[in-house]
Amino acid sequence: MGSIAAPAETVCVTGASGFIASWIVKFLLESGYNVKGTVRNPENAKHLLKLPGADDRLQLIAADICTPNVFDSIFEGCDGVFHTSTPTPGAYDAASMSEAGYIETAVKGTLNVLESCAKLKRPLKRLVLTSSMAAVHFSKKLTPDSVIDETFFSDPEVIRNLPFLGEDFKSYVLSKTYAEKAAWDFVEEHKNLNMVSINPVMVMGPTLQGTVNSTNSFPLDFLSGELKTIPNAVRGWIGVKDCAMAHILAYEKPEAHGRYIVSESTLHFADLATVLRKLFPNYQVEAREDVSKPRAPMYAVSTQRVKELGLVVEPLEDVLKDTVECFISLGRLKPYKSLELNGI
Incomplete structure (x- = not known):
C-alpha cells in the first residue's frame, strides 16, 4: 500500500468498531485525519482507542443509525463521511431479525445518514457508502458468460428465488440491495451530495x-x-486492508464516482480449501466436496474501475497467512510450532 496524503480534514466513520471500519479508522488516523467514529456501544470500540493517533484525533460517539436526526450535529464540521454501519449475519441483533427487519434497519439507517449529510450548511467533499457485491451480483443481466461489473444491480426477485441462499444471508443480500438503491435514489434528488459506493466481495x-x-x-x-x-458455491475474496484502502482512495481521488467492485480473486469453496491445505499442511482441513452434485459455476468479475483509482491488492495467499496468524494470536487456532512438536 502506498502512502496517502495527510490533509487536515475531519471525517466521520459510522459503525466505526466494525471489521472493515476499524481498518478504515486506523488508516485515516495514520494519514493525519481527525476522525469521529459513531458506535452503538462504546464498550465494543475500545480497540480503536489503542490505535496510533487516537488520543489526539479520534472521538467516539454513541449513536444508533435508526434514530432520526442523530447525525445532524455529529456531521457538523466534517469534510467527509464513511457510512459502513449495517446489520450483518452474526452481528447487531441480526440473528433475531426478520427479512423486513433487516431491510428496514439498513434502509432507514442509510437514509438517516444521507438526510443529515444533505442538511449540512457546508457540503461534504464526499460520502463513501460501504455497500456489497451482494447488491451487484444477483442481477437479471447475469448469464454464464457475463463479466460482472458495476452496471449490474441485484434484483430482489432474483434474490428471493435463489434456492442456495440461507434465509439469514438472503435477508442480508436484500438489505444491502435495497439500502444502496435507496441511497442512489436519494443522491439523485439531492444534487449537493457527492457519493461513491464500495462494493466488496467476501472480506x-x-x-x-x-x-x-x-x-x-x-x-x-x-x-x-x-x-x-x-x-x-463460488465467492469473490478480498483482504480487509485493501477493502479499507479502497474506501480511502474513493474519498481522496477527485475523479472517483459511482460504484467500485473490490475483489482479488474468485474461487469455489473447494478451491479455497485446496489453497488452505497447501499453505497450512499442519492443519487438518477435513471438509470434503459432495461430488454427487455438479459444481456451482465460476463467474468473472471486473475490477478495472478500482484499479484506476490506484488500488493494488495483496495476493490472497498473503491475506490468508496474515489471517491465520491473527487466529493464532486470538487463541482460535494452535500455533504451527505446537502442531509440529505434537506430531499433528
Missing part, C-alpha cells in the same frame, strides 16, 4: 476487534476441522 484478513467476523469464519472453520462439507 477476509486480520481483525483489530479481537473477534472473528462472519466472512473470516470460513477459513477458520476449514482449518479447525469444524467444517465437514465444502459449500457448493
Whole structure:
C-alpha cells in the first residue's frame, strides 16, 4: 500500500468498531485525519482507542443509525463521511431479525445518514457508502458468460428465488440491495451530495476487534476441522486492508464516482480449501466436496474501475497467512510450532 496524503480534514466513520471500519479508522488516523467514529456501544470500540493517533484525533460517539436526526450535529464540521454501519449475519441483533427487519434497519439507517449529510450548511467533499457485491451480483443481466461489473444491480426477485441462499444471508443480500438503491435514489434528488459506493466481495484478513467476523469464519472453520462439507458455491475474496484502502482512495481521488467492485480473486469453496491445505499442511482441513452434485459455476468479475483509482491488492495467499496468524494470536487456532512438536 502506498502512502496517502495527510490533509487536515475531519471525517466521520459510522459503525466505526466494525471489521472493515476499524481498518478504515486506523488508516485515516495514520494519514493525519481527525476522525469521529459513531458506535452503538462504546464498550465494543475500545480497540480503536489503542490505535496510533487516537488520543489526539479520534472521538467516539454513541449513536444508533435508526434514530432520526442523530447525525445532524455529529456531521457538523466534517469534510467527509464513511457510512459502513449495517446489520450483518452474526452481528447487531441480526440473528433475531426478520427479512423486513433487516431491510428496514439498513434502509432507514442509510437514509438517516444521507438526510443529515444533505442538511449540512457546508457540503461534504464526499460520502463513501460501504455497500456489497451482494447488491451487484444477483442481477437479471447475469448469464454464464457475463463479466460482472458495476452496471449490474441485484434484483430482489432474483434474490428471493435463489434456492442456495440461507434465509439469514438472503435477508442480508436484500438489505444491502435495497439500502444502496435507496441511497442512489436519494443522491439523485439531492444534487449537493457527492457519493461513491464500495462494493466488496467476501472480506477476509486480520481483525483489530479481537473477534472473528462472519466472512473470516470460513477459513477458520476449514482449518479447525469444524467444517465437514465444502459449500457448493463460488465467492469473490478480498483482504480487509485493501477493502479499507479502497474506501480511502474513493474519498481522496477527485475523479472517483459511482460504484467500485473490490475483489482479488474468485474461487469455489473447494478451491479455497485446496489453497488452505497447501499453505497450512499442519492443519487438518477435513471438509470434503459432495461430488454427487455438479459444481456451482465460476463467474468473472471486473475490477478495472478500482484499479484506476490506484488500488493494488495483496495476493490472497498473503491475506490468508496474515489471517491465520491473527487466529493464532486470538487463541482460535494452535500455533504451527505446537502442531509440529505434537506430531499433528
